[in-house]
Amino acid sequence: xxxxxxxxxxxxxxxxxxxxxxxxxxxxxxPAGQALYxxxxxxxxxxxxxxFVGMENFARLWNDSGYIDSFVTTGVFSILVATIGLSxxxxxAVMADRVGRGAGIYKTLLIWPxxxxxxxxxxxxxxxxxxxxxVVGYTLRAMGIEWNHLLNPNHAMALIVMAAVWKQISYNFxxxxxxxxxxxxxxxxxxxxxxxxxxxxxWTIVFPLLSPTTFFLLVINIVYAFFDTFAIVDATTHGxxxxxxxxxxxxxxxxxxxxxxxxxxxxQSVVLMVIVISxxxxxxxxxxKKVQY
Amino acid sequence: xxxxxxxxxxxxxLILLMGVFIVAFPLYLTFVGSTQxxxxxxxxxxxxxxxxGHFWETYQLTxxxxxxxxxSPLPAMWPMMKISLITALGIAIGKIAISLLSAFAIVYFRFxxxxxxxxxxxxxxxxxxxxxxxxxxxxxxxxGMLNSFAGLTVPLIASATATFLFRxxxxxxxxxxxxxxxxxxxxxxxxFKDVLLPLSATNIAAxxxxxxxxxxxxxxxxxxxTTNEDMYPVVLGIKRLISGESWTxxxxxxxxxxxxxxxxxxxVILMQKWFVKGLVDTEK
Numbered sequence: 001x002x003x004x005x006x007x008x009x010x011x012x013x014x015x016x017x018x019x020x021x022x023x024x025x026x027x028x029x030x031p032a033g034q035a036l037y038x039x040x041x042x043x044x045x046x047x048x049x050x051x052f053v054g055m056e057n058f059a060r061l062w063n064d065s066g067y068i069d070s071f072v073t074t075g076v077f078s079i080l081v082a083t084i085g086l087s088x089x090x091x092x093a094v095m096a097d098r099v100g101r102g103a104g105i106y107k108t109l110l111i112w113p114x115x116x117x118x119x120x121x122x123x124x125x126x127x128x129x130x131x132x133x134x135v136v137g138y139t140l141r142a143m144g145i146e147w148n149h150l151l152n153p154n155h156a157m158a159l160i161v162m163a164a165v166w167k168q169i170s171y172n173f174x175x176x177x178x179x180x181x182x183x184x185x186x187x188x189x190x191x192x193x194x195x196x197x198x199x200x201x202x203w204t205i206v207f208p209l210l211s212p213t214t215f216f217l218l219v220i221n222i223v224y225a226f227f228d229t230f231a232i233v234d235a236t237t238h239g240x241x242x243x244x245x246x247x248x249x250x251x252x253x254x255x256x257x258x259x260x261x262x263x264x265x266x267x268q269s270v271v272l273m274v275i276v277i278s279x280x281x282x283x284x285x286x287x288x289k290k291v292q293y
Numbered sequence: 294x295x296x297x298x299x300x301x302x303x304x305x306x307l308i309l310l311m312g313v314f315i316v317a318f319p320l321y322l323t324f325v326g327s328t329q330x331x332x333x334x335x336x337x338x339x340x341x342x343x344x345x346g347h348f349w350e351t352y353q354l355t356x357x358x359x360x361x362x363x364x365s366p367l368p369a370m371w372p373m374m375k376i377s378l379i380t381a382l383g384i385a386i387g388k389i390a391i392s393l394l395s396a397f398a399i400v401y402f403r404f405x406x407x408x409x410x411x412x413x414x415x416x417x418x419x420x421x422x423x424x425x426x427x428x429x430x431x432x433x434x435x436x437g438m439l440n441s442f443a444g445l446t447v448p449l450i451a452s453a454t455a456t457f458l459f460r461x462x463x464x465x466x467x468x469x470x471x472x473x474x475x476x477x478x479x480x481x482x483x484x485f486k487d488v489l490l491p492l493s494a495t496n497i498a499a500x501x502x503x504x505x506x507x508x509x510x511x512x513x514x515x516x517x518x519t520t521n522e523d524m525y526p527v528v529l530g531i532k533r534l535i536s537g538e539s540w541t542x543x544x545x546x547x548x549x550x551x552x553x554x555x556x557x558x559x560x561v562i563l564m565q566k567w568f569v570k571g572l573v574d575t576e577k
Contacts, residue, residue: 003400003401003464003468003471004468005468005471005472005475006401006402006403007401007402007471007480007481007484008402009402009481010404012398012402012481012482013398013399013402013404013407014398014404016394016395016397016398016402017394017395017398017399017410019390019391019394019395020391020392020394020395020414020451020456021395021410021413021414023391023447023448023450023451024413024414024417024451025413026432026436027429027432027433027447027448027451028417028420028425028451029413030428030432031425031428031429031431031432032420032425032428034428034431034432035425035427035428038427038428088312091308091312092308092309092312095305095308095309095312096309098305099302099305099306099309100302102306106309106312106313108562108565109313109316109317110312110313110316111561111565111568112316112558112561112562113316114506114561114568114572115506115510115554115557115558115560115561116510116554116557116558117509117510117512117528117553117554117557118510118512119512119528119531119532120528120531120550120553120554123531123532123535123546123550124319124320124322124323124550125319126535127319127322127323127326127543127546127547128319128322130543132338132339133334133335133336133337133338133339133340133543134339134340135322135339135340135342137339138338138339139339166315166316166319169312169316170316171572174569174572174573175572175573178573198298198301227421227423227424228423230423230512230513231512231513231528231532234512234516234532235531235532235535249423249424249513252423252424252426252427253426253513256426256427257426257427257430257517262427265427266427266428269424269425269426269427269428272423272424273419273420273424273425276419276420276421276424277419280418280419
């Protein structure tokens with residue numbers, strides 16, 4: 001779509017676009033180029049010497065069992081966050097969509113965690129499980145589960161998954177609710193007249209019609225788990241015990257700023273960029289499809 | 294309501310109440326924690342679930358700093374909240390301003406390389422700060438912007454989503470408006486100020502809510518570019534409070550967590566309509 005009528009000026013559009021362009025060039029393209037450049041260099045920790053090493057940094061990553069482990073950790077983490085988060089939010093959205101009176105209040109009470117910073121979400125959940133005074137940790141111990149997220153990798157993973165899901169429920173809930181609103185009531189009424197139970201109506205009509213929303217949220221949740229949960233990990237587990245909850249972004253940060261291995265950190269950044277680009281392309285492919293649909 | 298099933302209706306309320314409980318329970322516990330003393334929390338197994346009587350002491354200590362129960366100094370959260378506020382406002386206003394201008398240029402002017410510029414802005418979607426942390430840090434350090442408001446805000450204000458949103462919106466504005474403005478002798482900037490800006494008010498409000506929350510909750514970027522405690526936003530301050538080796542002053546941590554979530558939560562609740570609009574619009 002284009003405008004038929006425009007203003008004419010040689011310099012004004014450049015002046016208008018300059019601030020955005022400068023920021024984009026200086027803080028996006030230059031660093032991204034630097035990351036590409038550094039990923040093929042080997043540099044010592046003090047930056048005194050550097051040499052071209054080609055693909056060696058990537059080869060080193062590939063052979064580094066720690067990096068592969070971090071990939072697996074991130075995969076497990078994002079699958080757990082996405083499936084648990086989407087299921088819980090979908091259940092709540094379906095209930096809120098049909099509850100009638102009181103729906104507005106439930107909505108307000110369910111959406112505020114969107115405003116909570118990930119690090120605060122991490123601290124809140126840490127407080128519930130911390131030893132010895134954490135209420136939930138205590139209850140679990142009373143039930144015979146020896147909760148210890150400092151030593152048990154499964155417990156540590158469970159803790160960051162819970163904090164991450166808790167923060168993301170509000171977002172998923174709002175989008176599911178919007179998706180449910182757009183399903184024509186007549187379809188559901190027709191099925192009800194034909195005698196389909198609410199359970200059956202959900203699985204044969206609502207859920208299939210909701211699939212564009214679900215797919216969109218799936219991509220968003222994976223991106224969220226990959227990139228926005230750094231603060232949760234940093235506040236609760238520090239990637240531990242050992243490296244068992246060190247997700248990819250945490251590892252980039254750790255290798256670049258704590259271990260000062262710039263070449264490896266840059267190579268990891270490049271890998272992450274490839275992941276984000278593929279996820280974004282996937283999302284846009286889907287948006288195009290939705291427009292036709 | 295398609296059919297009456299009282300049992301189902303009760304089930305719906307039960308499930309929703311359970312959801313509200315899961316969402317609200319950590320918040321309640323945070324509040325309770327912030328009204329007790331550090332000893333009360335640390336020495337009871339488990340801590341009491343009833344609010345204690347130390348609300349004012351805790352919040353005073355948290356906001357203005359002072360010695361903790363072990364005698365070591367605690368940082369004041371009040372200055373950090375000011376940093377957070379300035380940063381969040383800077384990011385939100387900056388993003389909206391530069392996106393409005395560039396969307397105006399892209400939609401209402403024809404200039405060489407216009408499409409290329411648009412795509413250059415657009416692909417920044419694919420480069421979130423998390424994937425380019427060390428090279429961006431080096432650029433900011435090279436420009437001498439560490440420990441400054443410029444370093445905290447400027448690298449985060451380029452926004453493809455906001456530019457895209459305003460572009461889409463400008464394209465829906467009828468051409469008759471620009472013709473009428475031109476006939477009345479208005480130049481481009483006059484048209485921008487008197488026609489486009491007022492028309493964009495709801496979009497600006499919606500975007501502001503989302504970007505304010507985004508700015509307030511930034512964690513990884515401030516962690517890199519601030520080394521001086523005077524420039525810490527409040528979310529970093531909280532992290533500092535729990536990274537002590539032996540003793541965690543949990544009541545202060547909880548008070549700080551509540552203070553840190555209060556401003557963005559108020560924005561979400563009070564501006565709910567714009568918040569929902571902003572969320573849905575920016576993710577299209």
